[in-house]
Amino acid sequence: MTANVETGLLGIDVGTSGVKVVLCDEKGVCHAQTTREYPFQQPRPGYVEQDPDVWWRETALAIRDVIRAAGVEPAAIKGIGLTGQMHSLVLLDKAGKVIRPAILWSDQRTQAQVDWIADHVGVEKTIQYTANPPLTNFTATKLLWVRDEEPENYARIDKVLLPKDYIRYRLTGAFATDVSDASGMLLLDVEKRCWSKEMCAALDVPTAWLPEVYESINVTGEVSSEAAQAAGLAAGTKVVAGAGDQAAGAIGNGVVRPGVVSSTIGTSGVVFAYADTIVKDPQGRLHTFCHAVPGAWHVMGVTQSAGGSLQWFRNEFAQLEQATANLIQRDPYELLALEAEKAPAGSDGLIYLPYLMGERTPHLDPLARGVFFGMTARHQRAHFVRAIMEGVAYSLQDCMQLIRDLNLPIDHVRVSGGGARSPLWRSIQADVFAQSVYTVQANEGPAFGAALLAGVGSGCFATIQDACDELIQTSGSTEANAANQAVYQQYHHLYGDVYRSLRSSFQALHATVQGIEG
Numbered sequence: 001m002t003a004n005v006e007t008g009l010l011g012i013d014v015g016t017s018g019v020k021v022v023l024c025d026e027k028g029v030c031h032a033q034t035t036r037e038y039p040f041q042q043p044r045p046g047y048v049e050q051d052p053d054v055w056w057r058e059t060a061l062a063i064r065d066v067i068r069a070a071g072v073e074p075a076a077i078k079g080i081g082l083t084g085q086m087h088s089l090v091l092l093d094k095a096g097k098v099i100r101p102a103i104l105w106s107d108q109r110t111q112a113q114v115d116w117i118a119d120h121v122g123v124e125k126t127i128q129y130t131a132n133p134p135l136t137n138f139t140a141t142k143l144l145w146v147r148d149e150e151p152e153n154y155a156r157i158d159k160v161l162l163p164k165d166y167i168r169y170r171l172t173g174a175f176a177t178d179v180s181d182a183s184g185m186l187l188l189d190v191e192k193r194c195w196s197k198e199m200c201a202a203l204d205v206p207t208a209w210l211p212e213v214y215e216s217i218n219v220t221g222e223v224s225s226e227a228a229q230a231a232g233l234a235a236g237t238k239v240v241a242g243a244g245d246q247a248a249g250a251i252g253n254g255v256v257r258p259g260v261v262s263s264t265i266g267t268s269g270v271v272f273a274y275a276d277t278i279v280k281d282p283q284g285r286l287h288t289f290c291h292a293v294p295g296a297w298h299v300m301g302v303t304q305s306a307g308g309s310l311q312w313f314r315n316e317f318a319q320l321e322q323a324t325a326n327l328i329q330r331d332p333y334e335l336l337a338l339e340a341e342k343a344p345a346g347s348d349g350l351i352y353l354p355y356l357m358g359e360r361t362p363h364l365d366p367l368a369r370g371v372f373f374g375m376t377a378r379h380q381r382a383h384f385v386r387a388i389m390e391g392v393a394y395s396l397q398d399c400m401q402l403i404r405d406l407n408l409p410i411d412h413v414r415v416s417g418g419g420a421r422s423p424l425w426r427s428i429q430a431d432v433f434a435q436s437v438y439t440v441q442a443n444e445g446p447a448f449g450a451a452l453l454a455g456v457g458s459g460c461f462a463t464i465q466d467a468c469d470e471l472i473q474t475s476g477s478t479e480a481n482a483a484n485q486a487v488y489q490q491y492h493h494l495y496g497d498v499y500r501s502l503r504s505s506f507q508a509l510h511a512t513v514q515g516i517e518g
């Protein structure tokens with residue numbers, strides 16, 4: 001590995017399935033990257049939690065790993081950019097200790113608090129204050145759940161942070177966040193890019209609990225001696241504000257101009273569009289958040305369980321592939337995707353609704369559940385895998401449609417995330433979207449975007465657009481197939497009907513499960 005990196009930029013992505021750290025130079029060349037996985041806990045149905053101190057432990061080890069692998073002098077690292085899973089709630093007490101496990105973005109326990117906000121503040125007022133409606137995913141609802149269900153923990157709160165901002169606190173001692181990630185807390189005035197005094201007052205959340213808000217490229221602090229020792233960094237290294245994982249991923253994909261849109265299949269699925277001015281879906285089905293580009297916004301539609309659906313299927317129904325992965329040196333996802341190619345477009349009438357963790361766009365329905373519809377005895381495992389990929393693409397197309405309805409152009413679609421590794425999943429997306437999709441050369445995703453933000457913050461690039469123009473190029477395209485397009489149009493229609501037919505049954509199912517499981 002190279003030892004002559006003069007200007008290192010470190011990007012850290014505190015993800016849901018693990019932390020990813022990349023070390024690039026000012027030319028965008030990545031000299032080392034590593035991922036360290038960690039689990040999440042599901043103590044009850046709908047609950048999803050993680051231990052923030054595990055994030056920090058694994059992040060410090062991952063930083064050490066990439067510095068060693070790149071053979072770079074720690075002092076050559078000119079800036080660190082942070083990104084991570086959005087919305088997840090981290091609570092600290094006066095001594096800076098974590099009060100309880102983080103309640104994650106995918107956790108669905110807060111419907112009562114969503115209803116409370118709707119009753120006490122009103123959905124319209126909430127959209128007026130924060131640009132978004134109350135949703136179970138957003139941080140403020142999680143905070144109110146702690147108020148209602150764990151008053152002893154609530155009484156100890158001194159600071160409320162997001163995942164990447166907890167890592168910032170451990171690196172620098174600073175309490176800070178950035179506008180894009182803060183947008184997903186339901187406490188930010190997204191239009192003015194500062195905390196909403198009205199919303200905080202309405203929820204009785206002291207603004208002193210909240211970190212200082214910066215634009216993504218601004219320096220928020222320097223690595224402390226203690227953190228330098230733990231992570232193998234040089235004390236004094238600058239840490240920029242960074243961005244939520246979707247905004248950082250958008251930077252890594254060059255989604256920094258109108259018309260360029262990304263479709264990302266990670267655990268969640270996200271369609272992300274740049275906006276020069278603030279644009280809102282009146283029904284709140286798309287999120288309206290600040291972009292990491294200063295002075296810009298974005299809208300995004302979210303599929304709760306996109307790659308997460310295939311992950312679930314792999315874990316439960318591809319155990320042989322998992323157990324032999326090392327032996328045969330083939331990734332189980334790759335094997336499943338190859339198998340899915342044996343099924344035709346439309347999976348012979350098998351339709352999958354990817355609602356394993358409820359759904360955000362377009363239904364805003366935490367009670368929706370996953371469905372395989374149309375099973376017959378002729379369906380094989382290949383059909384199930386293909387149906388999952390198709391169902392996720394239908395959900396992403398629902399997001400695309402809502403973005404078009406806001407008159408935002410979709411001229412050029414860039415696919416990314418783990419799902420874009422699969423040629424089949426790329427083709428299905430092109431066919432369902434009825435337009436070509438493109439991949440970009442730099443495939444390190446949000447961590448790379450965070451490193452670019454560090455590059456702008458430490459003066460390597462004048463602006464984010466300059467950095468993207470210089471470093472991000474498309475590397476391939478997948479065209480839509482007209483015959484498949486026609487098949488998918490018909491099944492997509494049915495897919496929508498299946499949800500509408502089942503909506504009340506999902507509510508009844510929830511009530512039944514609650515009654516039985518308590």
Ligand SMILES: Nc1ncnc2c1ncn2[C@@H]1O[C@H](COP(=O)(O)OP(=O)(O)O)[C@@H](O)[C@H]1O
Nearest residue numbers: 017266267307310311333334417418419421422
């Ligand atoms: N070779 C592959 N073929 C198809 N899907 C894949 C492949 N590799 C990864 N995936 C999908 O990508 C998801 C992980 O995406 P990634 O962007 O790495 O995750 P995260 O959301 O944790 O950032 C997996 O859950 C899986 O569904």
Ligand SMILES: O=C(CO)[C@@H](O)[C@H](O)COP(=O)(O)O
Nearest residue numbers: 016085086105245266267268
């Ligand atoms: O909830 C959202 C965005 O609103 C997710 O983007 C999470 O921020 C994490 O997603 P993965 O990267 O783990 O898929």
